[in-house]
Amino acid sequence: MNNPQSEAAAVNAIPAEKILYRLQETFGSDRARIFTGRKFRVGVEASRAAAFPHSIEELSEMLRLAGSEKWRVIPAGAGSWLEAGNRPAFFHLIISTMMMNRISEYEPSDLTATVEAGAPLKTFNETAREHRQFIPLDPFGVEESTIGAVISTASSGPLRCAYGTPRDWLIGICVVHADGTITRAGGKVVKNVAGYDLCKLYTGSFGTLGIIAEMSFKLRAIPPAEKTLLLYSDQLESLCSIISKINGSELQPSALELLSQGDETVPGDPGKFTLAVRLLHEPDAIESQINELLKIAVGVSSSVLSNGDARTFWINYHSSEIERSVEFDLKLSGLPSDLMTSLDELRSTLPETRWRAHAANGVIRIHADHQWLEEFKNRERARKLKELRLHAQSRGGQLVIFQAPDELLEKLDVWGDVGPTADLMRTLKSKFDPDSLLNTGRFVAGI
């Protein structure tokens, strides 16, 4: 009689060397490797096999082989953020798109481009800058972060205030499914409507439905000038009231970031809360918006950073976000109008630590280091985090745990309850990946 548990254990026990041998024998010795240490680390495994297809067809063949062998696969780009998500019970193989990194097509006159999934966003934007164009996304992450992963995780940064999220810029996609089937949706024409919803479906699916192989984007012209207005106050309420006024006005900030006291990237007064308003526009539009902003910002101090200084501020802001000393990384989201309530709950529930918010979007990112985690004792931590999550969920928000010590990840689901969406997600997973081979158990609702 079949025993599913012993079958699972037998499948689980396939040695990485055996997988490596099959891959190298079929695709060539440069197509697979075994990694130890941090590189491509997913959870607590000591070593892992990783494969590197060089084309969409080779990716399809690799997935076909993995499917026939029932190998569980972790899709990857540069492998810098594989620890995010629920820890898999086990997996057999990482398939990275790193060697699929070509710009397949770029039409500056049409403001569109098609790129392979393993191309780093930074590298593509450097090429497009020669034509004063860019994909206006600035997610946090290392320089090698691939565009496929940015789409797969729907990652965005401060610029989402003006430019939205990856879904707003993706117009076509090519995905390879667990059985090796290649699916294309949308196209490279901006007004292509058919298939648009599939682009939306794959965006943010965390590699659970298929491996993204190629994408088409619409691009944006790089604005000619920039300035950043910094507003400081020791009263958080004053800055939140300014944010409400900005959100209700005709002003068009490109980024609106609210920072906790003592944020190391802020020049000037580190003892205060800071609101950083980035303006990327024509020079005249920037000046008139700064005048308007200063009229709104009554009773708080301010300073203005121009072109080079403004750019340096945002570069430092991004690099401090991905410091390795951060051992605890949470995302608390809700309605923008609930920002002050969410911050009050955060500050009364957890010990004081660094937080930063996309103030126009109601997203708060919370970072802490080892010392903070030591002060905030184990049992207490899980209970408090659950409390904070319940508060957020009661207002339609979420608390996602991007990074935390293992003993906390064992007690808490990374994503939290997603409500009725869970059933829809399970149905989609069973249709797209019936044997549950891709990123198994890593995403919401245990899919």
Ligand SMILES: Cc1cc2nc3c(=O)[nH]c(=O)nc-3n(C[C@H](O)[C@H](O)[C@H](O)COP(=O)(O)OP(=O)(O)OC[C@H]3O[C@@H](n4cnc5c(N)ncnc54)[C@H](O)[C@@H]3O)c2cc1C
């Ligand atoms: C230190 C750090 C902090 C970050 N903080 C944030 C943050 O606060 N908010 C935020 O939104 N993002 C954040 N990110 C994520 C970041 O924006 C990118 O999503 C990530 O850096 C992509 O890099 P990568 O190529 O190494 O992806 P990987 O680490 O290789 O993959 C990331 C995820 O995407 C999946 N994936 C990768 N490629 C594909 C593909 N082709 N098809 C399907 N699935 C795929 C993987 O399975 C994995 O779940 C952070 C990243 C880092 C390194």
